[in-house]
Amino acid sequence: MASCPAIIEQARSRARSYWRADGIPALVRGFQTMFWATGIYMLGHGSHSRFWQELVFWLAICLDRGVVLSLKSRITYPRTGYVAPPPQFHATHDDFVLLRLNHNDLAAEPPSPGPKISLVGMVALVLAAYAAFLALVSLVGPRRIAVVLGAAGLFLTLYGAAKLLIYLRQNHGPAE
Amino acid sequence: MTPALQELASLDRTIHEPARLMIMTVLCAVSEADFLYLQRECGLTQGNLSSHLAKLEDAGYVFIEKGFKGKYPLTICSSTSAGRHAFREYVQKMQAWLDPRQEIGHKG
Numbered sequence: 374m375a376s377c378p379a380i381i382e383q384a385r386s387r388a389r390s391y392w393r394a395d396g397i398p399a400l401v402r403g404f405q406t407m408f409w410a411t412g413i414y415m416l417g418h419g420s421h422s423r424f425w426q427e428l429v430f431w432l433a434i435c436l437d438r439g440v441v442l443s444l445k446s447r448i449t450y451p452r453t454g455y456v457a458p459p460p461q462f463h464a465t466h467d468d469f470v471l472l473r474l475n476h477n478d479l480a481a482e483p484p485s486p487g488p489k490i491s492l493v494g495m496v497a498l499v500l501a502a503y504a505a506f507l508a509l510v511s512l513v514g515p516r517r518i519a520v521v522l523g524a525a526g527l528f529l530t531l532y533g534a535a536k537l538l539i540y541l542r543q544n545h546g547p548a549e
Numbered sequence: 550m551t552p553a554l555q556e557l558a559s560l561d562r563t564i565h566e567p568a569r570l571m572i573m574t575v576l577c578a579v580s581e582a583d584f585l586y587l588q589r590e591c592g593l594t595q596g597n598l599s600s601h602l603a604k605l606e607d608a609g610y611v612f613i614e615k616g617f618k619g620k621y622p623l624t625i626c627s628s629t630s631a632g633r634h635a636f637r638e639y640v641q642k643m644q645a646w647l648d649p650r651q652e653i654g655h656k657g
Binding site: 380381382384385387388391446450451453454455456457 | 574575577578579580581582583584585586587588589590618621623625
C-alpha cells in the first residue's frame with residue numbers, strides 16, 4: 374500500500390489533470406493565441422482599420438480564465454463534478470501543508486505564507502516580456518511571428534476540440 | 550498490553566474508517582470539491598458518501614455548503630483547519646507506527 378502522502382499527491386495530481394481533462398482550457402488558449410496572431414498580422418500588414426485591430430486584441434485579452442470557468446460550469450461540472458481549479462499565481466496555505474506531508478516532515482511548526490509575486494515583480498515581468506516581444510518582431514518580422522503563433526493556436530484549438538469531443542462522448546448528460 | 554499497542558487505540562476513529570479516510574485524503578489534497586467529484590473519486594454511492602460526509606461534518610472536519618446551480622443540487626465540500634490538523638496527526642501516527650526503524654530503536 375502506498376503511504377498517505379503519496380496518496381495525497383496522487384489525489385492532487387488527479388485534481389490538476391481534471392482541469393485539463395475536458396480540453397476546454399486548451400481550446401480557449403488556442404483561440405486566444407489565434408486572436409493574438411491575427412492582431413499581430415494586422416499590425417504588420419497595416420491595411421486594416423484601427424477598430425478591427427483593437428477588437429481582435431480585446432478578444433484575445435478577454436479570453437481568459439473566466440471564460441474557461443464559465444464554460445466548465447456549463448459543460449464539465451454538471452457531468453463529472455467540480456473541484457477547485459489549481460491556483461494561478463501563488464501557493465495557498467494547503468500547498469504548504471501538502472509540501473510538508475510530501476517530505477515526511479510533519480512537524481508542528483506553523484506554515485509559512487505562500488511565495489506571492491509582488492505587483493512590482495509582475496509589472497517588471499510584463500515589461501520584460503513586451504521588450505522581448507518587440508525585439509523579436511524587429512528581428513524576424515511581425516508576419517512570420519503571426520504565422521508561427523497562428524499555427525500554434527490552431528494546433529491547440531484542434532487538440533482542445535478533440536479532447537472535448539472525447540470527453541463529451543464519454544460523459545453524456547449532466548448527472549442528476 | 551504494551552504502551553505502544555495501547556497507543557493504537559488513540560487513533561482518530563472518525564478518520565480511520567476507510568471511506569472517510571478516502572474523503573479526507575481527497576479534501577486535504579484540494580481546496581474544495583463538490584459531491585459528484587467526491588463520489589467519482591472515492592467510488593462511493595450517494596447514500597454512503599452522504600452519511601460519511603455528515604459524520605465528518607459533525608466532527609468539524611469538513612465544511613459543507615449546500616445550494617442549487619440551476620435545477621441541479623450543488624454540494625461543495627472543503628476540509629476545515631481542524632480536519633486538516635486531525636488528518637495530519639493521523640498520518641503522523643500511522644507513519645510512526647509503521648516505520649520499521651522505530652521498532653529497531655525500541656529494541657536497542
